[in-house]
Amino acid sequence: MSEPVVGFGAPIRLEYNYTPGSASSRYLRSIAEGRIVGQRCPNCEKVYVPPRGSCPTCAVPTAEEVELAHTGTITTFCVVNLSFYKEIEPPYVCASILLDGADIALFHLIQEVPEGREVTMGMRVEAVWVDESELAPTLESIKYFRPTGEPDASYDSYKEHL
Amino acid sequence: MREVAVVSFAQAPNVRRDTEHNEVEILSPVVREAMERSGIPKADIGFTCSGSSDYLAGQPFSFVTALDAVGAWPPIRESHVEMDGAWALYEAWVRLQHGDIDSALVYAYGKSSPGDIREILSLQLDPYYLAPLWPDAVDVAALQARALLDATDFTERDFAAVAARNRSNAKSNPNSQLAGDFDADELLSSDYLVSPLRKHDCPPISDGAAVIVMAAGDLARDVCERPAWISGIDHRIEAHGLGVRDLTTSPSTTLAAEKAGMNGNIDIAELHAPFTHQELILREALGLSESVSINPSGGALAANPVMVTGLIRIGEAAQRLIDGDAKTALAHATSGPCLQQNLVCMMRAA
Known part of the structure; x- marks a missing residue:
């Protein structure tokens, strides 16, 4: 059979x-x-x-x-421990970023976090763009967001946007 | 049964390829138009139901995005069918029978242009024996048309006459995509697309959306001078495998019509027949007499936004009752390959 x-x-x-x-x-x-x-x-x-x-x-x-604005507040984030992209070495952080003046958060990569500092909810960040010659109609034109060094935003300022 | 009626209908102009608007942008103005015509405040709508297919957009859960056109806050009672909007209307009709709500919003949307609609539709075939061979939507329709020609006295000229009549009717439909005067004999001089079907035997490829507002009992009478009362509605399905069906008849249509309480007294019939030969099969299955005006809108041969076409049939038929142009109407919707599943909605003016 x-x-x-x-x-x-x-x-x-x-x-x-x-x-x-x-x-x-x-x-x-x-x-x-x-x-x-x-x-x-x-x-x-x-x-x-x-x-x-x-x-x-x-x-x-x-x-x-x-x-x-090109600045905003991290409302929530996750630490990625798997390698999805060759260019980015894990672990790295992806975050929901509430741009100043917006009512809905964008999702983007966080880089340039200073040594000894951890990403937190409420952390203030700013967009880092590609060179002007590389600008294109894609969110990849923003390479990532990085901490601004400002004091963290208060929980009340973003609690409606989690 | 509780009295339920269509009280308003709106649709987007059907176009071959809308490269400016996404689905939500096509749907939004149509929802507003139907709501305004209904005179029912949005907050009073008791149930919302939609019909669409993620395969058309190529995006999972695209029907959730479409809720942006309706507004779902404060939370609404809402449902979705991955089927033509006519089946969403059926679900809303059942929901209205519960008796605790008096109105429902039904919508359907679909852009057939982003992908290859003929290939996309082949994925609804049996996934083991048929779909891997990739017969597309026109191929399987041609199979059915050939079976009909072999088994009956119908000819390719009869097919062409169906195309000519529908597209002539479509001249009075501002939302149609294909309209005009065609001569059946001239149409026959064109080449086959997939034998025995020529281009005129097939529907256009359309992007579109449609919305219907339903109301029960006194609310329907309050908001609409001549509500299109649904006297019966039913849908039936046949086997999935094309090989086990007699493709030249439509027993599921006959049964659905019987269960929907069809009798001979009909002024107009809107039939969801994307291919010319399918209208011939449906006319026989429904036993429609010569006096019935078939597809005054031009039907699916004049505009075919997949997932919307069936709901448009109900809307076009209902609109003629609402306008006082007819007293009784039959609307039909189909789903699946070769008229696999069929819905019949009987409506009357009073």
């Missing part, structure tokens, strides 16, 4: 042309200019970055653009 067939391979590959949409396109173009542009909800006044053109709470269009 022949052996039973217990499995076979059926590879699937699909390709897509992704459309970021009007709001995210404006955001990506601003990144290519070394700026960070979000959008404010006309109803609840929350500022979204990246903007997606609609307030998820109020379901109204978010047309007003808001230029955001």
Whole structure:
């Protein structure tokens, strides 16, 4: 009696042309200019970055653009002990960063943490950009965020954004 | 059964490729339009249900993102089906039968343009014996069309006549994508796309969205002069494997229509038939007489936003009742390859 067939391979590959949409396109173009542009909800006044053109709470269009600071506060973070990228030696820190003036946190890499200092919730950080000639419509135009050395922000200042 | 009606309908213009807007940006204005027409405040909506497929966007959980178009805070009662929006409407209808809520918002959206829709749809086939061979959506439809030609008196000219009639009807539909006057004989002079189907036998590739607001009993009467009352709704499914089905008939459509209480008295029928020969199969399965106006909107051959097309059929039929242009209507939606699963929604004006 022949052996039973217990499995076979059926590879699937699909390709897509992704459309970021009007709001995210404006955001990506601003990144290519070394700026960070979000959008404010006309109803609840929350500022979204990246903007997606609609307030998820109020379901109204978010047309007003808001230029955001390149500094912010770490709301939460994790220490990565596995190697995903050759360029970054583990352990390293990924963090949710609430840019000053924004109401939703961005996710990014934290580098240049001074010796003897540990990343904490509330730590103040700033964006480190690629060289101007390398700017492109991608968040990779910001290489990483690094501590500014300012005193930590108070928990109350970001507790609504965890 | 509790009386439930469609009280408003809105849809996005169907386009071949919307490279400016993402799904949320397409859907948002349509949600607002349908809500405003319904006259029901957003906070009063008792249940929200959507239909879409992550395979179209190529993004897992893209239906969660789409909630940005609705607004889900304070928390709302919400559900999603990975099916055409017509099935989301069915779920909302069932939910309204519970009796504790009086209104529901149903939406569907889909961009067929980001990927290769013909290949994407082949992934709904049986994953062991059929999908690995990659027959695409037009291939399997052509298989069905060939079986129909062999088993019946229908001809390729009958197929072309279906295309010509639908696209002529679509001239009065501002949201249609393919409309105009075509001559069936001229259409037949074109080459096969996948024999025996020519390009005109196939639906356009469309990006779109549609929204329906439903209300029960007195609320429906309060907000709408002529609500489109759902007198019956049912859906039935056939076997997954194409080889075990008789592709030339649609017993699941016949059964769904029977369970939805269909009788001969129908003014209009909106049939979800993406391919010309499928309209012929559906007409037979439903026993539609010559007096029934079929697809006054132009149907799926005029615009086919996958995951939305079926909900649009219900919306187009309901709108004619709401506008006072018809008294009774049948709306049909399909899902799966070769009319595998079928839904029939019967509606009346009073």
